[in-house]
Amino acid sequence: MRGSGSHVDGWIDVIDASVVGDGQLVEAEVEGHHVLVTVVDGTPYIADAHCPHMGGPLPKGKLDGTVLTCPWHHSQFDLTDGHVVRWTDWTGPVKTMSEFVRHPRPLRVYEAKIEHERIWIGPQKEPPPVVT
Numbered sequence: 001m002r003g004s005g006s007h008v009d010g011w012i013d014v015i016d017a018s019v020v021g022d023g024q025l026v027e028a029e030v031e032g033h034h035v036l037v038t039v040v041d042g043t044p045y046i047a048d049a050h051c052p053h054m055g056g057p058l059p060k061g062k063l064d065g066t067v068l069t070c071p072w073h074h075s076q077f078d079l080t081d082g083h084v085v086r087w088t089d090w091t092g093p094v095k096t097m098s099e100f101v102r103h104p105r106p107l108r109v110y111e112a113k114i115e116h117e118r119i120w121i122g123p124q125k126e127p128p129p130v131v132t
């Protein structure tokens with residue numbers, strides 16, 4: 001879904017707030033960049049639409065509160081700041097090897113607000129420290 005793209009004071013209009021139900025995951029495009037938009041208990045969240053593990057389609061994931069689970073290998077990220085809750089559901093040597101090749105990294109999340117019945121995207125939030 002493509003927003004109007006209007007810019008106001010550094011914020012960009014992404015999508016009509018009425019099409020994003022509480023807990024619903026919606027993909028939108030902002031200036032060619034695909035993002036995931038959701039609302040949890042009235043608070044909007046916007047993140048990259050692709051998983052930082054191997055690019056899984058996060059709008060097809062599952063949301064539990066603010067914790068998003070990727071549909072591919074079930075990594076989990078908290079949408080409040082993008083921190084990794086779980087890096088894949090792999091175990092044992094496969095997990096060790098995969099983390100050596102591709103160590104856990106946070107999901108990019110952005111400031112978001114609802115104004116004039118639209119959801120707006122702001123700057124990228126400061127990423128949380130990476131735990132290795």
Ligand code: FES
Nearest residue numbers: 051054056070073
């Ligand atoms: S691509 Fe998302 S967990 Fe692997």
